Amino acid sequence: MPGLCNNGIQIKVTIMKSKILMCGNEACGEGAMLAGCTFYAGYPITPQNELTAYMARRLYDTGGVFIQAESELAAINMVFGASCAGARAMTSSSSPGISLKQEGISYLAGCELPCVIVNMQRGGPGLGNIAPSQGDYFQAVKGGGHGDYRLLVFAPASAQEFLEYTALAFDLADKYRNPVMILGDGLLGQMMEPVHMPSPKDQGGAAAEKPWTLTGCKGRKPRIIRSLLLPDGALEAHNKKLQEKFKLMTELETRSETFYTKDSNIVLVAYGSVARIAKAAVEMAREKGIKAGLIRPITLWPFPSKVIENTCVTAGPSAGSGSAPDNNRGAKKFLVVEMSAGQMVEDVRLAVNGRVPVEFYGRMGGGIPSEEEILKEIELLAGPDEKD
Amino acid sequence: MKKIKKTPKSSKPAVLQDMGSAPSARPLSLREAENHYCAGCGHGIVHRLVCEVIDEFNIREKVIAVAPVGCAVIAYDYWDFDVTEAAHGRTPAVATGIKRVRPGNIVFTYQGDGDLAAIGTAEIIHAANRGENITVIFVNNGVYGMTGGQMAPTTLAGQKTSTTEHGRSLRREGYPIKMLEMLAVLPGTRYLERVSVHSAHEVLRAKRAIKKAFQMQIENKGFSMVEVLSMCPTYWGMSPVKAADRIKSEVSTFYPLGVIKSC
Numbered sequence: 236m237p238g239l240c241n242n243g244i245q246i247k248v249t250i251m252k253s254k255i256l257m258c259g260n261e262a263c264g265e266g267a268m269l270a271g272c273t274f275y276a277g278y279p280i281t282p283q284n285e286l287t288a289y290m291a292r293r294l295y296d297t298g299g300v301f302i303q304a305e306s307e308l309a310a311i312n313m314v315f316g317a318s319c320a321g322a323r324a325m326t327s328s329s330s331p332g333i334s335l336k337q338e339g340i341s342y343l344a345g346c347e348l349p350c351v352i353v354n355m356q357r358g359g360p361g362l363g364n365i366a367p368s369q370g371d372y373f374q375a376v377k378g379g380g381h382g383d384y385r386l387l388v389f390a391p392a393s394a395q396e397f398l399e400y401t402a403l404a405f406d407l408a409d410k411y412r413n414p415v416m417i418l419g420d421g422l423l424g425q426m427m428e429p430v431h432m433p434s435p436k437d438q439g440g441a442a443a444e445k446p447w448t449l450t451g452c453k454g455r456k457p458r459i460i461r462s463l464l465l466p467d468g469a470l471e472a473h474n475k476k477l478q479e480k481f482k483l484m485t486e487l488e489t490r491s492e493t494f495y496t497k498d499s500n501i502v503l504v505a506y507g508s509v510a511r512i513a514k515a516a517v518e519m520a521r522e523k524g525i526k527a528g529l530i531r532p533i534t535l536w537p538f539p540s541k542v543i544e545n546t547c548v549t550a551g552p553s554a555g556s557g558s559a560p561d562n563n564r565g566a567k568k569f570l571v572v573e574m575s576a577g578q579m580v581e582d583v584r585l586a587v588n589g590r591v592p593v594e595f596y597g598r599m600g601g602g603i604p605s606e607e608e609i610l611k612e613i614e615l616l617a618g619p620d621e622k623d
Numbered sequence: 624m625k626k627i628k629k630t631p632k633s634s635k636p637a638v639l640q641d642m643g644s645a646p647s648a649r650p651l652s653l654r655e656a657e658n659h660y661c662a663g664c665g666h667g668i669v670h671r672l673v674c675e676v677i678d679e680f681n682i683r684e685k686v687i688a689v690a691p692v693g694c695a696v697i698a699y700d701y702w703d704f705d706v707t708e709a710a711h712g713r714t715p716a717v718a719t720g721i722k723r724v725r726p727g728n729i730v731f732t733y734q735g736d737g738d739l740a741a742i743g744t745a746e747i748i749h750a751a752n753r754g755e756n757i758t759v760i761f762v763n764n765g766v767y768g769m770t771g772g773q774m775a776p777t778t779l780a781g782q783k784t785s786t787t788e789h790g791r792s793l794r795r796e797g798y799p800i801k802m803l804e805m806l807a808v809l810p811g812t813r814y815l816e817r818v819s820v821h822s823a824h825e826v827l828r829a830k831r832a833i834k835k836a837f838q839m840q841i842e843n844k845g846f847s848m849v850e851v852l853s854m855c856p857t858y859w860g861m862s863p864v865k866a867a868d869r870i871k872s873e874v875s876t877f878y879p880l881g882v883i884k885s886c
Contacts, residue, residue: 273724274720274723274724276720300723300724302719304716304749305748305749306745308713308716308745308746309716309745309746309749310716312709312713312717312746313716313719313720313723315709315716315717315720316689316707316717316719316721316722316723316724317720317721317724318720319687319717319720319721320687320721320725320728321725322720324720338710339710339713342709342710346707346708449687449705449706449707450687450705450725450728451684451685451686451687451704451705451725452686452703452705453684453685454684457702457703457704457705457706459699459705459706459707460706460707460708461708463696463697465697
């Protein structure tokens with residue numbers, strides 16, 4: 236696999252099954268290449284510039300299209316055009332740039348055009364800073380642009396996952412004809428880790444024939460790609476169709492990882508880089524005899540609400556069983572940790588639905604919570620009785 | 624579509640024969656559809672000219688068009704080839720994405736003055752500067768027709784619109800933008816011409832220019848754009864005949880007709 240790089244150093248790899256040291260941004264780019272991405276348009280912004288540079292190099296080598304656009308708006312709309320034309324297309328940016336792309340994302344969703352959008356989040360609001368943040372959760376999972384639409388949102392937690400989930404994102408974007416977002420942060424984007432390269436047989440195939448793309452109407456009726464639906468009821472019908480699709484995505488694409496949740500009294504919920512720190516804090520708590528666990532949403536939309544719900548204490552006899560409530564089963568308390576003022580915590584609270592308390596610990600504006608900070612929060616929640 | 628007949632004077636049959644199909648026959652690329660444009664609007668003429676040119680080059684099955692936001696937003700209801708919509712002003716960016724993925728197809732944008740000269744200024748300048756091998760049909764009627772006749776970047780000084788009730792003041796609203804002259808300084812642009820559809824004679828010249836612009840793309844020569852001065856009787860507040868006269872007497876004196884750049 237020639238052309239792989241880290242920080243501009245060319246590494247020629249002849250054995251496919253190998254580990255390569257890459258940052259999350261580069262792993263994301265390689266995941267796109269493995270999925271058959273042939274089009275990238277982007278605009279420079281820290282902390283995702285390694286991804287843009289990686290795509291420039293790899294697409295040049297493979298005869299794909301790379302465009303450094305004049306703006307984030309142009310970049311997302313070039314992706315719109317490339318997607319119309321049938322290409323597997325990607326753009327990437329960081330928080331302020333993703334805000335600019337929202338108009339285009341809404342159009343892509345409205346026109347049912349597949350693409351992959353990467354957001355390596357940085358501190359906000361406004362120009363903020365270039366340190367890692369998770370302040371764009373609402374924007375990513377609740378809409379961001381105008382109108383009723385959803386993005387499938389992946390939250391990888393390592394360079395390896397950036398490679399794998401970015402590749403998967405292209406398949407799912409095509410499957411559902413919907414934009415897919417990879418939501419990382421500056422820490423994951425720039426941290427270097429060994430990445431296992433899949434062998435060619437493990438790789439997904441390139442896009443199958445898409446019967447809706449604009450190719451010129453030779454031998455068929457002309458095709459129109461539009462989100463403008465003026466006749467009475469047409470837009471509502473279109474929205475109903477979109478909602479059916481989102482329902483199907485919720486059923487089939489919700490992903491999460493659980494860690495020690497079976498016997499936990501205190502269950503942490505965290506995603507991305509914070510989930511890795513939280514995992515370490517959970518281990519430290521376990522060493523101190525506190526039964527802590529972790530739920531890590533891998534998809535932020537659809538959100539793994541059922542996994543969280545199932546982890547709660549059941550407040551009464553379960554339907555049909557008639558048995559007494561088992562108050563020892565399940566989590567007694569939740570602790571949501573984010574690099575935000577508390578965004579995902581709202582979805583956790585909706586899933587828990589008041590059964591047990593949901594506490595929150597967050598850092599903002601580029602602050603990264605340490606294992607010790609999180610452990611302290613766990614200990615506070617546990618109280619003196621929780622320790623074995 | 625009800626065709627807005629622009630029957631040329633009988634003194635010019637030779638020119639008509641040169642231009643190909645008889646003016647009465649509906650081009651293959653033009654669907655039969657009910658016209659949504661106002662009486663005396665120039666869009667119907669420009670739609671037809673584009674379709675005639677596409678037929679004459681026999682490229683209907685290779686064309687991918689990008690429709691704008693504005694009065695021509697449902698251009699795909701009239702055109703019988705592949706079309707996509709684009710967000711307001713992002714039209715050249717969408718066309719760039721399509722053409723780069725499918726260089727063998729013929730890609731054109733159809734944009735109004737709000738789309739191209741206001742909200743999409745960055746996109747048109749950079750598509751032109753990259754020398755994208757696309758064709759741009761720019762319909763300039765000097766107002767926002769779709770939204771109720773507001774001032775456009777191309778509105779002439781003193782012109783009354785719903786947002787300049789006392790006429791456009793150069794001091795307050797700035798100057799009308801000459802997009803072709805702006806783009807002409809960019810090395811990426813190859814063919815730029817301004818035409819009008821206010822008379823039969825000018826319609827024929829407009830068709831020649833549109834044909835040349837598509838020819839440039841077919842020959843891989845790069846970015847070409849035709850600005851078409853067009854009538855908006857509704858928001859100019861005058862009859863179709865007077866609107867056509869206004870282009871001749873007023874609009875075309877500020878926006879001179881002819882080839883701005885060809886290389």
